Amino acid sequence: MIFSQVLAWFGDPQNWSGPGGVPVRVAEHLYYVLVTVLIAAAIAIPLGLVVGHTGRGGLVLVGLANSMRALPTLGLLTFLFLVVRSQGVSTVVALVVLAVPPVLAGSYAGVHSVERDIVDAADGMGMTSLQRLWQVELPGALPLLFGGLRSAVLQVVATTTVAAYVGLGGLGRLLLDGLRSGPGGYPQMVAGALLTAGLAIVLDLLLAGTGRLVVPSGVRLALAGTGGKSRRPGPSPPSGE
Amino acid sequence: MLADVPMFADIGGYLSSPSNRDKVVGLLGEHIVLAVAPLLIGLAVAVPLGCAAQRVRWIRPALLGTSSVLYTVPSLALFVIMPGILGTRILDGVNVVVALALYTTALLVRPVVDALDAVPGHLVAAATAMGYRPVRRFVAVELPIAISVLAAGVRVASASNISLVSVGAFIGIGGLGQLFTEGFQTRYPAPIVIGIVTILALALAMDLLLVGLRWAGTRWERA
Numbered sequence: 409m410i411f412s413q414v415l416a417w418f419g420d421p422q423n424w425s426g427p428g429g430v431p432v433r434v435a436e437h438l439y440y441v442l443v444t445v446l447i448a449a450a451i452a453i454p455l456g457l458v459v460g461h462t463g464r465g466g467l468v469l470v471g472l473a474n475s476m477r478a479l480p481t482l483g484l485l486t487f488l489f490l491v492v493r494s495q496g497v498s499t500v501v502a503l504v505v506l507a508v509p510p511v512l513a514g515s516y517a518g519v520h521s522v523e524r525d526i527v528d529a530a531d532g533m534g535m536t537s538l539q540r541l542w543q544v545e546l547p548g549a550l551p552l553l554f555g556g557l558r559s560a561v562l563q564v565v566a567t568t569t570v571a572a573y574v575g576l577g578g579l580g581r582l583l584l585d586g587l588r589s590g591p592g593g594y595p596q597m598v599a600g601a602l603l604t605a606g607l608a609i610v611l612d613l614l615l616a617g618t619g620r621l622v623v624p625s626g627v628r629l630a631l632a633g634t635g636g637k638s639r640r641p642g643p644s645p646p647s648g649e
Numbered sequence: 650m651l652a653d654v655p656m657f658a659d660i661g662g663y664l665s666s667p668s669n670r671d672k673v674v675g676l677l678g679e680h681i682v683l684a685v686a687p688l689l690i691g692l693a694v695a696v697p698l699g700c701a702a703q704r705v706r707w708i709r710p711a712l713l714g715t716s717s718v719l720y721t722v723p724s725l726a727l728f729v730i731m732p733g734i735l736g737t738r739i740l741d742g743v744n745v746v747v748a749l750a751l752y753t754t755a756l757l758v759r760p761v762v763d764a765l766d767a768v769p770g771h772l773v774a775a776a777t778a779m780g781y782r783p784v785r786r787f788v789a790v791e792l793p794i795a796i797s798v799l800a801a802g803v804r805v806a807s808a809s810n811i812s813l814v815s816v817g818a819f820i821g822i823g824g825l826g827q828l829f830t831e832g833f834q835t836r837y838p839a840p841i842v843i844g845i846v847t848i849l850a851l852a853l854a855m856d857l858l859l860v861g862l863r864w865a866g867t868r869w870e871r872a
Contacts, residue, residue: 410733478808478852480815482826483845486833490841566723573819573833583729587739587820598733601726608721 413595414602423599428581430603436577437607440568444500445561448507453553456512460519460549461541469516473509481506481567489574499571506567507560514556518549547624551631554619561615565608569600579604659839669840673828677847679742680824683817684810684855686746691753691806698754699761700787709762716755724748724813728820745817752813753806760802764795797870800863804856811852815844825851 417423424430459465481502488498522545530540572580582600586593663669702709731737731744768791776790818826828844831837 414733474808475849475853478812478849480812480826480829480845480848482815482818482823483829483841483848486829487838487841487845490832490836490838562721566725567816569723569725570816570819580725583725583819594733594739597729601723601729605722605726608723609718612721 410594410598414598417595417599423596433577433579433581433600434603434607437565437568437579437604440499440503440571440576440578441561441564441611444503444507444564444568445557447500448504448511448560448564449557451504452508452511453515456515456553457519457541457546457549460516461537461545466516466520469512473512476505476509479505482570482573485570485574495571495574495576498574499568499576502570503564503567507564510556510559510563511553512556514559515549515553518552518556519545521552522548547627550623550627551619554615554622558612558615558619561611562608565611566604569604579607656838656842659837660842663837663839663843673825673843673847676825676827677851680811680814680826680848680851683742683745683814683822683824684749684807684851687749687753688803688807688810690746690750691757692803694750694754695757695761696792699758699765702758702762703765712758713762716758719751719755724752725816725819727751728817728822740821742822745814745822749810749813753810756806756809757799757802760799761795764798764802765791767798768794793866793869796863796866800859800866804859807855807859808852811848811855815848 426432456469459469484505485498485502488501489495492498519541526544526548527540530544535543568578569580569583571578572584579600582603583597586595586597586600589596664673698712702712727748728744729739731748732739732741735743735747737743772790772794773786776786781790814824815826815829817823818830821827823830825844825848828840832839832841832844
């Protein structure tokens with residue numbers, strides 16, 4: 409019966425219009441996700457590439473990224489909000505902290521996964537350090553880099569729901585408002601949960617498609633040759649919060 | 650010295666109240682239960698599933714596919730949907746345990762399969778030749794050899810569970826996460842900082858425990 413109530417919620421045109429309607433909430437949610445992931449990528453990709461390229465500081469980086477994973481986003485968000493008093497800044501910073509580790513790990517592991525022989529060959533051909541990074545290591549790193557980006561997007565989509573807690577919009581509003589309006593709000597909570605899950609799945613499929621377009625066919629062929637197995641990233645935490 | 654910094658003075662003040670101390674300890678206990686129970690359940694489910702996937706050809710893609718789809722469902726969404734499926738109340742810890750057990754299972758299925766794949770075939774053949782029946786061979790030979798590969802997956806699942814439990818505070822059941830909502834509602838950062846630090850310490854302690862267990866479980870590797 410709860411599912412028929414949820415269906416009724418989705419069927420009610422009132423829930424689809426106005427500033428609190430589903431399209432607006434989805435758009436807000438996507439906006440926060442986009443801003444966060446772009447900032448996180450701008451920080452983490454260059455850092456991961458450079459560390460992978462020079463081979464220095466890799467262990468420290470991986471350890472740091474792993475310990476950041478245990479940091480609870482809701483705690484960081486509420487703390488930052490009380491300190492900086494800005495909904496937008498505290499939300500984006502808390503989500504960027506969440507998104508950086510997977511992207512960092514993906515880009516570092518990507519460069520690291522390029523075979524030593526290939527790197528030596530690039531050096532032997534007289535490539536400069538920058539040429540080697542740009543023309544050899546970066547293309548070779550793309551599959552894992554993209555994997556890291558996908559896992560960051562998944563986690564951020566899931567966790568952006570906490571933005572509602574400090575008073576911003578997004579799909580978390582449906583959960584929180586539903587919770588606050590008592591038992592009658594449960595269908596709305598479930599609707600918010602289903603929309604968040606749906607958004608995560610759609611974005612993941614889109615990114616998987618983009619990944620296929622972006623990864624050079626040579627790299628894909630090489631991966632197919634090894635069964636793709638040796639380069640699969642290790643287990644990563646679930647899409648989160 | 651530290652007490653002169655306003656933030657640390659606040660934390661000291663918060664913890665100087667016995668009722669606050671009791672609350673933090675109580676929430677820590679709740680947090681441990683909510684994080685560790687799903688880890689054990691998930692492991693208990695993932696091992697037989699992974700074992701089946703390794704033996705029966707069609708189960709593997711079905712299982713790995715399902716678990717990666719399950720990954721994309723946000724944990725908060727799962728916490729909220731659980732009462733509708735289980736018939737529990739919204740503020741029931743069972744929702745969090747079942748939801749996180751599903752995640753742990755999804756997370757561990759691949760490491761289990763990979764770990765069992767990595768068991769050298771000649772060892773299985775030797776055990777079979779020595780007269781081990783399949784079940785005993787699995788428990789006594791394949792599983793112990795798989796431990797070191799499996800341990801990495803269990804460590805990730807443990808850290809992620811400990812962090813995810815606090816998300817439950819959003820809907821009122823989140824162990825130490827409740828310190829975040831309390832601090833936010835009273836506009837007082839001390840409980841939030843205590844919550845963050847305790848969660849990080851708990852994650853670290855669990856990780857060290859798991860590393861220790863792995864070390865103890867793989868003595869034969871160093872023999």
